[in-house]
Amino acid sequence: MTTPFKAISSLGSRVRSGVSNLGAFMRLAGAILVRSGTAIRRARLVSQQVHFIGNHSLLIIAVSGLFVGFVLGLQGYYTLSRYGSEEALGMLVALSLTRELGPVVTALLFAGRAGTSLTAEIGLMKAGEQLAAMEVMAVDPIRRVLVPRFWGGVIAMPVLAAVFSMVGVIGGWVVGVLLIGIDPGAFWSQMQEGVDVINDVLNGFIKSVVFGIAVTLVALHAGWTARATPEGVSRATTRTVVVSSLLVLGLDFVMTALMFS
Amino acid sequence: MPLWMWQAAACNAESVSQRGQAIKGYAFSCSGRATHPCDQPRAKRRPRERRHARYNGGEFIDSKPMTTVPSSDTILQFADVALGYGDHTVLSGISLEARKGQVVALMGGSGSGKTTLLRAATAQILAQKGRVAAFGQDIAQMEGEALRQLRQRMGVLFQQGALFTDLNVFENVAFPLREHTRISESQIYERVLEKLDAVGLKAAAHLRISEISGGMARRVALARAIVLEPELILYDEPFAGLDPISLGITARLIRDLTDKLGCASVLITHDVNESFAIADQVYMVGQGKLIAQGSPTELSASQNPYVRQFLDGQPDGPIAFHYPVSPAFTTWLEQRKGRRP
Numbered sequence: 001m002t003t004p005f006k007a008i009s010s011l012g013s014r015v016r017s018g019v020s021n022l023g024a025f026m027r028l029a030g031a032i033l034v035r036s037g038t039a040i041r042r043a044r045l046v047s048q049q050v051h052f053i054g055n056h057s058l059l060i061i062a063v064s065g066l067f068v069g070f071v072l073g074l075q076g077y078y079t080l081s082r083y084g085s086e087e088a089l090g091m092l093v094a095l096s097l098t099r100e101l102g103p104v105v106t107a108l109l110f111a112g113r114a115g116t117s118l119t120a121e122i123g124l125m126k127a128g129e130q131l132a133a134m135e136v137m138a139v140d141p142i143r144r145v146l147v148p149r150f151w152g153g154v155i156a157m158p159v160l161a162a163v164f165s166m167v168g169v170i171g172g173w174v175v176g177v178l179l180i181g182i183d184p185g186a187f188w189s190q191m192q193e194g195v196d197v198i199n200d201v202l203n204g205f206i207k208s209v210v211f212g213i214a215v216t217l218v219a220l221h222a223g224w225t226a227r228a229t230p231e232g233v234s235r236a237t238t239r240t241v242v243v244s245s246l247l248v249l250g251l252d253f254v255m256t257a258l259m260f261s
Numbered sequence: 262m263p264l265w266m267w268q269a270a271a272c273n274a275e276s277v278s279q280r281g282q283a284i285k286g287y288a289f290s291c292s293g294r295a296t297h298p299c300d301q302p303r304a305k306r307r308p309r310e311r312r313h314a315r316y317n318g319g320e321f322i323d324s325k326p327m328t329t330v331p332s333s334d335t336i337l338q339f340a341d342v343a344l345g346y347g348d349h350t351v352l353s354g355i356s357l358e359a360r361k362g363q364v365v366a367l368m369g370g371s372g373s374g375k376t377t378l379l380r381a382a383t384a385q386i387l388a389q390k391g392r393v394a395a396f397g398q399d400i401a402q403m404e405g406e407a408l409r410q411l412r413q414r415m416g417v418l419f420q421q422g423a424l425f426t427d428l429n430v431f432e433n434v435a436f437p438l439r440e441h442t443r444i445s446e447s448q449i450y451e452r453v454l455e456k457l458d459a460v461g462l463k464a465a466a467h468l469r470i471s472e473i474s475g476g477m478a479r480r481v482a483l484a485r486a487i488v489l490e491p492e493l494i495l496y497d498e499p500f501a502g503l504d505p506i507s508l509g510i511t512a513r514l515i516r517d518l519t520d521k522l523g524c525a526s527v528l529i530t531h532d533v534n535e536s537f538a539i540a541d542q543v544y545m546v547g548q549g550k551l552i553a554q555g556s557p558t559e560l561s562a563s564q565n566p567y568v569r570q571f572l573d574g575q576p577d578g579p580i581a582f583h584y585p586v587s588p589a590f591t592t593w594l595e596q597r598k599g600r601r602p
Contacts (some may be wrong), residue, residue, distance in 0.1 A: 124426070133423035136383045138412035139440045 025221050028142075032150050032220070035143045039151040045144075049152025053114045057160055060113055061106055065097075065164035068105060069171020072096055076172070077180055086176075087186035091194030093172030094165075098195060098204040099260070102165035104252050107211035110157055111244040115219035118149055119240040122223025123233035146220050153219070157212025158205055165204070203259045210255065211248050218244040334360040335397070336493045336525035337382055342391035344377050350389060351377045355551050357544050359493070359525040364516060366528045366540040366557075370571065370580050373547045375529040376420060379497050382527065383417055384408055395493065413441055416491035420498045422482040424470045430457070431466040434484045441489065456484040459514060461507070475502045483511065492524045500532040508532075512539050533572055537561065545571065547580060 039046050076092045122145065125131050131141045169191075176182045195201065219240045226236035335358050343353035351374040359365040367375050380386045381393050384400045393400045395411060403411055424433050434453045438444060444452070457463045460480040465473060473481065479502055486494060499515065500508050516539040519526045530536045537543070537557035545553045545560070545568060552567045553560060560568055570578030 121427075128426065129419050129421055129423040130425055132385065133417070133419055136385065136412060136415070136417045137437055137440070138409040139436075140409075144440070 024225065025217070028146075028221050028224060029217050031142050032146050032217070035140070035147050036151065038143045038147045042148070045148035046151045046155070049148045050155050053118070053149075053152050054156035054159060056117070057110060057113045057156070058163065060109055061160045061164050062167050064105060064109055065102075065167035066171045068101055068164075069093065069097070069168035069173075070175050072101070072168065073172040073175030073180070077176060077182070086180075086182050088190050088194070089172065089176045089182055090169075090187035090189075090191035093176070094169055094191045094195045095200060097165040097168040097172075098200045100204075100252070100256070102161045102168065103204050103207035103211055104248060106161040106164045106208065107157065107215055107248040108245055110153075110160060110212070111215045111219070111241055111248065114153060114156070115215050115240045115244055116237045118153070118216065118219040119223040119226070119237045120233055122146070122149075122220060123226035123228075123236050126223070126226060127228040127230075127233060146224065150216050150220060153216030154209065154212045157215070158208040161204070161208035161211075199260075203255075206259075207252065207255050210251060214247050214251060215244040218247060334362075336361060336395065337527065338392075338394045339378070339381070339388075340392045340394070342381065342393055343389040344374065344381050344386065345389055346377075346386070350549070352546060352549055352551075353390070355391070355546070357551070357554070359527050359542075361492075361525055362519060362523050363541045364519050364526045364528065364539050366530060366536040366543045367546065368530060368533070368536065368543060368571065369546040369552075371531075374549070375546060376497055378546070379417070379495050379527070379529055382493075382495055383412065383415060413489070414492045416486035416489060416494040418479075418482050418486040418494070418496040418499055420501070422475075422478040424478055424482055424485070426470045428470070429466070430462065430468050430470070430473065430481050433470065433481055434488050437485065437489050452488060453484075456488045457481070459487075460484045461510065476504060476507060479503065480507060480511065483514070487518055490522050490524075492522075494518070494524055494526045495529070496526065497529045498531070499528060500530055500535050508535055512536075515539060547571075 072093045073089065076089050076096075077086060080086050080088055080092065122131075125145065131145065134141045134144060173184075173187060177184045177187050222236040222240045222243070223233075226232045337359040339355050339357045342355045343350055344355070345351045355378070357365070357367075367378055369375050377386070381388055381400075382395065384393075384403065387393075387401050396414060398407075398411065400408075400411070425436065428436065431453055434456055435449050438449050438452060454463055454466065457466055460483050462477060462480055462484070465477060465481075470478065470481075479499070483496075483499060486496070494515075496515065499511060503511060512535040515526055515528065518524065528536055528540065537560075540557055543555060543557055543560050544551060547567055553563060553565050555563070561572065563569065563572075567579045569575070570580050576582065
C-alpha cells in the first residue's frame with residue numbers, strides 16, 4: 001500500500017476507533033444512569049463513596065485553594081492598583097473563584113486525585129476477577145460498583161469546589177487585607193456588592209456539577225475498559241487524567257460562552 | 262466452632278426455615294426444594310454413590326456426545342460441548358454431568374481448559390457448539406433476570422479467590438447475604454461467623470483482605486461461596502496454596518457440604534489425592550478433549566497412558582512438558598536471530 005493510502009487508512013482507523021470508544025462511553029453512561037435507583041435505595045453505598053472521594057480530596061483542594069487565593073490577591077492588587085481600584089480586590093477574587101477557578105481547578109485536581117483513584121480501583125477489581133465474581137454471584141457490578149461511585153463523585157465535586165472557593169477567598173483576604181493593607185470593609189463590601197448569587201454562584205455550582213459528572217464518568221469508563229494487567233491499569237489512570245482534564249477545559253469554554261455571554 | 266459442630270448446625274431445622282423465609286427468589290421458587298435436604302429421609306439422599314461411570318474397563322475413552330437422558334437429579338450437564346475464545350477452540354466434544362449429592366472432579370494439566378469449563382458453567386462464556394445446561398435449562402438461552410436467578414443458585418470459588426479488597430473478611434462472606442437476602446443483621450452475623458468457623462477463620466473476621474495470607478484468602482472465598490448454601494458449587498482449584506491441615510479440612514468440608522445440602526459440587530483441581538478421596542466421579546481433560554472418566558477407583562486402576570502419567574506425575578508420556586513449537590514462534594525466533602550483531 002502506498003503512503004497516502006496508508007495515511008488515509010490510518011486516519012480512518014483512528015476515527016472509527018474514536019467513534020467506537022465514544023459509543024461505548026455513552027452506553028456505559030446510559031447504563032449507570034438507568035441503574036441509578038440503587039443510589040436512592042442504598043444511600044449508604046453513596047455516602048461511603050462521598051466520604052472516600054470527598055474526604056480524601058479535601059486536603060489537596062483546601063491547600064490549593066489557599067495558594068490560588070494568595071496568587072489572586074497579589075496579581076489582582078498589582079493590576080487594580082494601576083487604576084486606583086484596590087478596594088475592588090475582594091470582588092475580583094470572589095468572582096474569579098466562583099465563576100472560573102473554583103470549578104475548573106477543583107475539577108482538574110479532582111481528576112488527578114479522585115479520578116485516578118477510581119480508575120485504578122475499578123481496573124484492579126477487574127484484574128483481580130472481583131467484577132467477574134460479582135457477576136457470577138448474580139450481582140450487577142454496574143449497579144453495585146459504578147453507580148455509587150458515580151453519584152459519590154457527582155455529589156463530592158460541587159462541595160469540593162465550594163470549599164476551594166471559600167478557602168481561596170480567605171487566601172485573597174490574607175494577602176490583600178493582612179499583608180498589603182487594603183481596607184477590610186471595602187474588601188468585603190465590594191465582594192458582597194459585586195457577586196450575584198444566581199449569575200455567579202449558581203452558574204459556578206452548575207459548572208462544578210457538570211465537571212463532576214464528566215470527570216467521574218471518564219474515570220469509571222477508563223477503569224471499566226482497562227486491560228486487566230498492571231500496564232493496562234497504569235495506562236487507564238493516565239488516560240483518565242488526560243481525557244478528563246481536556247474535557248473539563250473544553251466544557252468550561254462552552255459553558256462560559258453559554259452562561260456569561 | 263469445630264467442624265463437627267458446624268456440620269450439625271447445617272442440619273438445624275431452624276436455620277432451614279430462616280433460609281426459606283429470607284432468601285428472595287432463591288432456592289425455593291427455583292429448585293422446588295421445599296425443605297432442607299438434611300430433613301429428608303436419608304434414603305432419598307445420594308451421598309457418595311459411584312454412579313454413571315462411562316469407564317470401560319480402564320481403557321482409553323474417546324469423548325463422545327452424551328447419549329443418556331439427563332435425570333431430574335442432574336444439576337449441570339455438558340452435552341457434546343466445544344468451548345473457546347474467539348475463533349480458537351480450547352476444548353471440544355465435552356460431555357459430562359453433575360448430579361445432586363455428587364462431587365465431580367475435573368482434572369487435567371495446566372492450560373488444558375479446566376477453568377474454561379467453569380466459565381461455561383457460569384455463563385461467562387457460551388459454548389461454540391453443543392449444550393450447557395444448569396438445572397435443566399440451556400444457559401445459552403438465558404439472559405437478564407432469568408440468568409441472574411440461575412446464578413443465585415450457584416456458588417463459585419474463584420482460582421484467585423476474587424475477594425473484594427475494599428471489604429474486610431466478615432463483609433466479604435456477608436456480601437451474598439446482603440445482596441440476595443433480606444435477613445436481619447443478627448442473622449447475617451450468625452450465618453457469616455458460622456461459615457467462617459467452618460473454614461477455621463472465625464477469629465479473622467475483622468481483618469482486612471490485605472492482612473490475610475493467600476491460603477486464608479482462599480478459605481474466606483470458600484466461606485463466601487457456600488454462605489448461601491447453593492445447589493451447585495463450583496470450586497476452581499480449591500486446594501491450591503493450602504497447608505496440609507487446611508487442605509484436609511477443606512476437602513472434608515466440600516464432601517460434607519455436598520452430602521448435607523444435597524448439592525452438586527464440581528472441583529477443578531490438580532490435587533489427585535484429595536480430590537480422589539472425596540469425588541464420586543472424575544473427568545480428565547487434555548489435548549483439547551475429554552480423555553477419561555470414571556470413579557476414582559476405576560481411574561486409579563486405569564492403564565491409559567495419559568491417566569497414568571497424570572496420576573503418577575511421570576515426566577515422560579503423552580502430556581508434553583514443553584509448549585509446542587508453532588509457526589509464530591519460528592518466525593519470531595528467525596527475526597530475533599536476524600537482529601544479532
